[in-house]
Each structure stands twice: as structure tokens, then as C-alpha cells.
Amino acid sequence: MNLNILIVDDHPMTVDSYVNLLSDTEFQENLPTFIKSHNCEDAYNKIFFHFKQNINIDFALLDINMPPYKELNINNGIDLAFLIREKFTNCKIVLLTMRSEPLTVDKIIKGIQPEGFISKSDINFELFPIICKNIIDGEVFRSATIIESQRELFKRNINWDNHDNQILILISEGVKTVNLPDYIPLSMSAIEKRKANIKDQLLKGKGSDKDLIEKAKTLGLI
Numbered sequence: 007m008n009l010n011i012l013i014v015d016d017h018p019m020t021v022d023s024y025v026n027l028l029s030d031t032e033f034q035e036n037l038p039t040f041i042k043s044h045n046c047e048d049a050y051n052k053i054f055f056h057f058k059q060n061i062n063i064d065f066a067l068l069d070i071n072m073p074p075y076k077e078l079n080i081n082n083g084i085d086l087a088f089l090i091r092e093k094f095t096n097c098k099i100v101l102l103t104m105r106s107e108p109l110t111v112d113k114i115i116k117g118i119q120p121e122g123f124i125s126k127s128d129i130n131f132e133l134f135p136i137i138c139k140n141i142i143d144g145e146v147f148r149s150a151t152i153i154e155s156q157r158e159l160f161k162r163n164i165n166w167d168n169h170d171n172q173i174l175i176l177i178s179e180g181v182k183t184v185n186l187p188d189y190i191p192l193s194m195s196a197i198e199k200r201k202a203n204i205k206d207q208l209l210k211g212k213g214s215d216k217d218l219i220e221k222a223k224t225l226g227l228i
Contacts, residue, residue, distance in 0.1 A: 008036065008037055008038075008039045009036035009037065009038045009039065009064050009065065009142070010038075010039050010041060010056070010061065010062055010063050010064050010065070011028065011038050011039065011040050011041065011063075011064065011065045011066070011067070012041045012043070012049070012052070012053070012063050012065070012066040012067070012068075012090075013025065013040060013041070013042055013043070013066075013067045014043045014044070014046075014049045014066070014067070014068050014069060014072065014083060014086060015044065015067075015069040015072070015102075016044050016045060016069065016071075016072045016073055017044075018044055020069075021042050021043075021044065022042075023131075024067055024134070025040050025042065027131060027134055027135045028040075028135055028138060030135070031135040031138065031139050032139075041056070041063070044072075044073075045072055045073040045075070046072055046073060046074050046075040046080045046081070046082070046083075046085070046086060047073075047075035047077075047080075049068075049072075049086050050075050050078065050080055050086070050089065053086070053089055053090060053093060053094075054093075056094075057093045057094070062094060062096070062097070063090065063093075063094045063097050064094075064096070064097060064098070064142075065097065065098050065100075065138070065141075065142055066086075066087070066090050066097055066098070066099045066100065067100050067102065067138075068083035068086055068087055068099065068100070068101050068102065069083050069102050069103070070082050070083040070084060070101055070102065070103040070105065070114075071083070071103070071104070071105075083101060083102075084101070084114060084117075084118065087099050087101060087118045087120065088117070088118065091118065098121040098122070098141055098142060099118065099120045099121055099122070100120060100121060100122030100123070100124060100138065100141060100147075101114060101118070101120045101122065101123050101124070102124050102125075102126055103123075103124075103125060103126065104125070104126050104127070106125050106151045106152060106154075106155045107155070107226070107227060107228050108155045108156070108158040108159050108164075108226065108227050109159075109166075109171045109174060109175060109222070109227045109228050110171075110175065110228070111123070111152055111155040111156060112155075112156065112159055112166075112171055113168055113171040113172065113175065115156070116167070116168045116171075117168050121141050121145075121146055121147070122137065122138075122141045122146070122147045122148075123147070123148050123149070123152045124137070124147070124148075124149045124152070125149045125150075125151035125152055127151060128149035128150050128151050128152075129149065158226060158227075159227075162225065162227075164207065164227070166204070169190055169192060169200060170200050170203070170204060172189065172190050173186060173190065173197060173200055173201055173204065174204055174218070174219075174222055174227070174228060175228060176189055176190070177201075177215055177218070177219060178219045178222065178223075178228050183197065183198070183201065183215070204218065205218055208221045208222060208225070209221055
């Protein structure tokens with residue numbers, strides 16, 4: 007029985023390294039077949055090819071930061087993960103990143119619920135195949151940096167949902183409040199209420215968007 011493994015990273019040498027490490031790993035009686043990709047467009051096409059051919063993707067390793075597929079608004083590994091969740095509901099997804107800002111981490115965990123979420127700074131060649139095998143066998147894994155990032159939110163008593171996280175992240179990226187409904191499926195009034203609640207928690211209700219972002223950065227949230 008084949009175990010179809012999708013690996014997406016914009017560095018070909020990294021992809022080949024993952025393949026080499028996992029090729030030497032015993033997955034019970036399953037023989038790994040590797041699907042390699044280096045950008046969002048190619049990954050999208052391969053995901054849909056396998057879906058249309060009724061061929062499962064069983065395990066996906068996705069780097070978060072990758073060249074986007076602008077025509078379909080697939081901007082990173084997170085968007086690919088949502089697509090895989092939709093098309094291959096039993097696929098086990100591992101996200102790899104160099105970023106660990108608490109709100110970004112929280113948004114990804116709540117939105118995708120990946121079986122694996124790994125900071126690249128936390129792993130080495132020896133641990134990587136062991137972690138992947140354990141995830142394939144049914145474990146859920148968060149690397150140390152990701153766990154610490156989640157703890158930061160608990161320490162600060164911040165329990166926002168995904169929409170709240172998105173509002174703050176999008177504002178920090180320069181999106182104006184009036185345009186937020188284009189990115190978040192909420193009315194303007196609902197967004198304004200959530201934004202006011204965020205300001206209450208971080209600024210005690212007083213301050214501009216610039217003040218809000220500076221405070222969030224000072225706290226290490228974004």
C-alpha cells in the first residue's frame with residue numbers, strides 16, 4: 007500500500023532533504039510515494055490532480071512562506087492547508103515555519119488544527135523523521151517554540167477567536183478597517199465591535215490603530 011506524501015517548500019534542497027530523511031523511515035507496511043512542489047501554484051495543481059484522479063494525499067508537509075498563486079489568491083502554505091483539509095479530509099498536515107508570533111500561531115491552530123506544527127529552529131535531521139512517523143501513526147505534535155508561543159497568550163489572558171486575530175494581523179499588514187469585510191466574513195459593525203474589544207484589552211480603549219499595532223508588537227503578539 008502506498009503512502010502518498012506531499013512536500014511543499016520553495017527551497018528544492020530542503021524538499022530533497024525531507025524526501026531522503028523519510029525514505030529511510032519505516033511506515034509499517036506502507037511504501038512512501040513523494041509528491042514534490044516548490045510553490046503554491048504547482049502545489050495547487052498537484053492537489054487537484056490527485057483529487058480528480060481519486061488518489062489520496064495521506065500526509066502533507068507544508069512550509070508556510072512560499073511564492074503565491076496570485077490568480078487564485080493562494081498566498082502561502084496556510085491556504086494550501088485549508089485546500090487539503092477540504093479535498094482530503096483524512097490527510098495529516100504538518101506546517102513548518104520560521105515565524106512564531108502568538109497571534110499567528112493561534113490563528114493557524116484554530117483555523118486548520120494541523121496534526122503537526124513545527125518551528126524549523128526546533129528540529130534536526132535525527133528528530134524530523136521520528137516526529138513525522140509519530141504523526142502518521144496518530145500523534146499530534148507541537149514543537150517547543152510553538153508551545154511557548156501559545157503560552158504567551160495564556161499568560162496575557164488573551165482568548166480571542168480567529169476573527170479577532172485576523173483583524174489585528176490584517177491591520178498590522180496595512181489593511182484599512184473599511185476594507186476588513188473583504189477579508190473577514192463579518193459586517194462592518196461586527197468588526198468595529200471586535201476591534202473596540204481588542205483596544206479595550208490592549209490600550210484600555212484609548213489610542214489609534216498605530217498605537218494598537220505598536221502595543222501588540224511590544225507584547226510580542228505579532
